[in-house]
Amino acid sequence: MNPDATDRTILRLLQSNSQLTIKEIASRINLSITPVHDRIRKLEREGFIDRYVALLNRRKLGKSLIVFCNVTLDKQRKESFEEFNETVARLPEVLECSVVSGNFDYLLKVVADDVEGYNTFYQQNLSVLKSVLHISSFFVMSEVKSTTELPI
């Protein structure tokens, strides 16, 4: 059930590069192919690995801007949260959306081509929502670090 040190090493390798062959992993951790193969399948089966994905290059694809925005909902309306969650889940520009503690309700991470593109998205998809009371946008000026690798 719980991954041992060997399992965690395998997970660490795979979350850094999922194209490593079983052979390569096996040689790095001084095991033969069979147990490495079985461990990976087990980690997948048990849900330690959610999925395998390709990470694309934002800038190459014209998505040069990231904006974080704080959203406060109109809490008088009890449908607000459900409505907002469903809307946001459908918007492909929203990469992340979290309910957070503190002064506002949501923190969103949005990608856009540029400031103008973000403005269009904002006007057409966020500001029109009845459930939304207030939004503050923070533009990312420099991405110091961005990783999907968990510390394990």
Add this chain to the structure above:
Amino acid sequence: MNPDATDRTILRLLQSNSQLTIKEIASRINLSITPVHDRIRKLEREGFIDRYVALLNRRKLGKSLIVFCNVTLDKQRKESFEEFNETVARLPEVLECSVVSGNFDYLLKVVADDVEGYNTFYQQNLSVLKSVLHISSFFVMSEVKSTTELPI
């Protein structure tokens, strides 16, 4: 140089599931294996695909808490930014770090086991930095959406 509609379809498929075989992709877009193979290699070579990774399940690995924190630096010290950037890049608990517009300087996304674990991380790694003037932490209470898939 610029990906056409077919390339973008391939990218869309790969960023959703990088384990799709060339065969499967080919049949979905009504092409034979060869052009799909060549296009993927080209997209990799030209940097549209940054890397292939396994996305692990945070909760399964005991990393149940995500905290966003706003950090304001002591701008009197001109070494502050460099110092902070380098420190943060080395901290595995920090998944993302961005310089943002607005009232504070940085927005960090941090993972921890729990509130206590975050407190330890905070005390030992963030609050001790001379470059840091102020930090506000926002705990994620619910993750509505989290994806690595860009809208393309």
Add this chain to the structure above:
DNA sequence: GTTGAAACCGGTTGTCT
């Protein structure tokens, strides 16, 4: 957990249209 073998399948390459 290791080794070795065998079948299978996808990736890779060359050639042709």
Add this chain to the structure above:
DNA sequence: AGACAACCGGTTTCAAC
């Protein structure tokens, strides 16, 4: 640029230790 065919290498499953 796409289709077809042949080869190579990794994956998968098995047996035996």
